[in-house]
């Protein structure tokens with residue numbers, strides 16, 4: 001059934017279903033946890049389970065996914081559900097006092113169709129101080145028929161007084177097995193691809209659903225291209241390659257594929273299980289590269305990666321840091337060739 005669409009999250013799911021079954025639903029919930037792990041989907045499923053016109057006849061509360069209420073909640077047109085989010089087009093997206101006034105106007109009337117009048121506030125930590133204080137007044141004395149669901153990946157940025165008025169449900173990333181199974185099932189994905197996405201997206205299913213698998217594969221290929229003897233043959237080629245890489249993709253992506261590649265090399269050196277590797281199909285190449293690395297090389301490469309990771313925060317020149325990294329790779333290849 002529909003709660004099954006939310007991968008993992010057994011704890012929050014159980015609490016919500018128990019509340020539904022016992023008709024002991026609170027007035028306000030706070031869903032917190034990393035981006036892209038199912039908080040929004042759970043909020044929709046919660047609203048659907050409360051409003052479904054033809055709920056499945058099982059022992060566990062759920063929704064059908066097909067009735068008018070379920071469809072309108074999914075498409076955002078159901079009259080008893082209001083979804084609020086920060087104004088996306090702004091550089092610093094905020095939820096402003098005007099939006100809180102709209103919430104008040106929505107919540108004050110009795111529900112038309114559902115048992116509850118529901119308000120889902122996405123990225124609730126983006127409430128401005130004024131808006132949060134105004135919202136607090138509603139939370140302190142909520143209309144009897146109201147249900148607020150606040151969603152955030154940064155719960156500590158919310159006013160403590162707002163937090164304390166909500167039932168907190170903490171979401172965590174799915175396990176690798178749950179994640180891989182879900183992708184294989186939902187997107188008919190090869191298990192090797194599902195495993196790759198699981199590692200790259202840190203088991204965050206929402207992130208993986210939006211990810212471009214082909215593009216991620218192509219980016220990660222770049223790590224292996226670096227180790228081909230002709231790529232970084234001489235200093236001019238190194239500078240040119242650093243420039244090409246920095247221009248071709250966001251810097252955080254570069255750090256991702258570099259660190260994933262280095263992690264695999266470390267695993268090979270440590271003699272870890274084949275299963276732990278991200279690039280399992282490249283195992284012979286990884287072994288060949290690992291063989292050419294001395295412990296000092298590995299330390300140098302990891303140091304150099306660390307400098308790269310810190311570069312944005314320290315306002316260092318990213319391309320320059322990347323050049324340093326590539327010079328170290330060149331050093332390893334060149335020494336072997338000599």
Ligand SMILES: [Zn+2]
Nearest residue numbers: 052064067070
């Ligand atoms: Zn339904």
